[in-house]
Amino acid sequence: MYQSRLVQHIRELPAKKRERFRQFVNSPYFNQHDRTTALLEFILKKLDGRPSGLSKERAYKALFPGEGFNEQQLYNVMSYLNKLYYRFMAAEYTEKQRYLESIFTLEEAFDNHQFDIMTNRGKQLMKKLKKDPVHNSEYFQASYRLNHALGYYSGTYFDRAETNTFQSMLDELDKYYMLEKLRNCCHLTANSLILNTSYNFRMLNELLEHLRANWPDFEDEYSIVMYHTALMSMLEEDNPDHYQRMKRMLAENMKSFSETEGRDLYSFSYNYCIRMINAGHRDYQVELFQLYKQGLKQDLLLDKGLISEWDYKNIATLGARLKEFTWTENFLQEYQEKLPAHRKENAYNYNLGNLYYNKGLYEEALSALLLVQFTDVKYHLSTTFLLLRTYYALQDTEALLSLIETFRIYVIRNRKMTVEQKRGYTNFLRFAKKLVLIKHSASTYSRKDFEKEIDELRDKIEISENVINKYWLLEECHTGAKATA
Incomplete structure (x- = not known):
């Protein structure tokens, strides 16, 4: 049982989430099966001990004292607990979303004909949407579903000729589709450029033509404009105007995007610069370095407080290449503690070695590089190449x-x-x-x-x-x- 998916899922939960899952399972609303509760308590108690402590036989004995071992009975209880884990995941996800719980309340009230609740919660949600600066796909979907519920409520019970709410519903649905289409096309086009993959982007050309023909209707929707610009920087790579516009927008207003979206959008701009550099346009090294600095200031290179070792390497490599030695050394020191723990020493030593090499301090570079452990192919290749250049310089x-x-x-x-x-x-x-x-x-x-x-x-x-x-x-x-x- 120690190797079962159920136990692995529970083991992967942080301590706080384990406790929340325990509370979830102990709630009689979600679970009235005592043995399922007992199984979770048994797993949590033995989870950090020896694997033998979580054997099927010991679990069965804890759940069915005095009974002969029956593997199917144990599997049944494990199955109940597994289903509760999936429901717990759904509940946790719903709680993290800005509007989902409000939308569910609204739609359930509509189904139950509790129209006083629906109209009251609808007004509250409308106020919340008006104040929200982040107009992403989550926002447009919530706005669409709100207008859908209110429109059909009004059309069914009051005024069949009322059009404003239905028009808003259609407009928000269009924006939701457009933004999701553009966003996913950005990601998949970026993949195509890197991995040589291909996709059928059905109706993308029609969407782009519609945007061109009706631009005044969408130019105030910052997220649609941004993703459209990012996509065009990939589709029309030889036209630098798209990249320049994207760079200006990244500097001006990132409040319209979530942190995840902000990181994604910056990655599109980084990748554009990298493609230009690879094509021989070395002036884009400075562009890329400035973008990285800008992203650092906006905390959009950190994910849950951590910086990727590859972003760390790219920034340090650019800084050293551009002879921004003091800034780069400060960066290496400041962000060392923000690297993933299991990668921290390798990333720091490699990039310090690279900095020393670019400063012409070859003996110091060797000392740092010889501390790098070849934990994967990338480190082996990068470090060996840098060692080769250092020996060559010496x-x-x-x-x-x-x-x-x-x-x-x-x-x-x-x-x-x-x-x-x-x-x-x-x-x-x-x-x-x-x-x-x-x-x-x-x-x-x-x-x-x-x-x-x-x-x-x-x-x-x-x-x-x-x-x-x-x-x-x-x-x-x-x-x-x-x-x-």
Whole structure:
């Protein structure tokens, strides 16, 4: 039983939620089955002990003292408790939503013909909606359902010719659909750009045309405008006006969005800059860095108080690359405690090593990088590449060639990398080894022969399509050519 899904679900609950679930199960409104209550108490008591303490036999003995073991009876009780857990999840979710409980009250009152409750709660909900600055899909759905209930109540019992409420119902339904369509198309288009997936966005073109033709009807709905702008920045990537408009809107008013939506919208802007950088537009590095700073000020890079280790890395990498050394060092220190606990040391040491490398403090960089544990492929690849560059800068040819060979074997044997990724890294390592042998043996060449070797290598790198970290190889070839000029 220790490995059962029911026990796993309860184990995953934070302490406060475990207690709320216990109260839920103990409520006679939701549960009048004593053995279900007893089973939960047994699980909670034994949950943090040895697995043997949660055996089926011990659980059965606690629930059915003096009876012979009957596995089916135990499963029945577990099934009751599992169903209560699902109801508990629904209750918890409903409580977190801004309007759902009010809507449920309104609609139940309508079904029960308790129209005094419906009209009273309807007025309260209408006031709440008018004051709410966050016009997201949750808002539009609540507004639609409110007008739906009030419209059909009025049309059925008072004035069949009344149109205002029904028109509001239709308008809010349209806005709900438009916003959800735009929001999901943003996410899925972003996925398509990253993962090379494709979707049939049925009726998206018609929706975009409708928005263009009726823009005055929607231009005051900030959320619709924002998601439309974000989507257009992906669909019409060559037109920077969409990105610039999105950037201005992100800076001006994020009160119209929930924290989750704010983080999503910033991620669309980050990804646009990253695509531009990858396409060779290096000025977008500054754009991306400023966006990250802006997101940090608005607390939109934190999720439940924590920053993703990859956002932490991206920000620190950009800061170091742009030579914003003091700001970057302060950032690494300030946000170290906001990293997930199991990732904190690795993320801090890697990014500190990268900062030292960019400052030219290569010995300090090595000290930090050698503390990084290769807990996953990403850290292994990133750290090894940075170590390679550091050894290269120190002109430690022996250590560098040894690392290249070790790294090559790791890439070949790694089962988590795709064939294309492996080819990209092996091409990089092949060119890196050649570059090392040429540059660190420069004294054995004549000036003319050295330049010829470097130029030939650079030409080969440039025409090769799949080379990881190609920019560094070309940069070092260029540096080598300049050094002999």
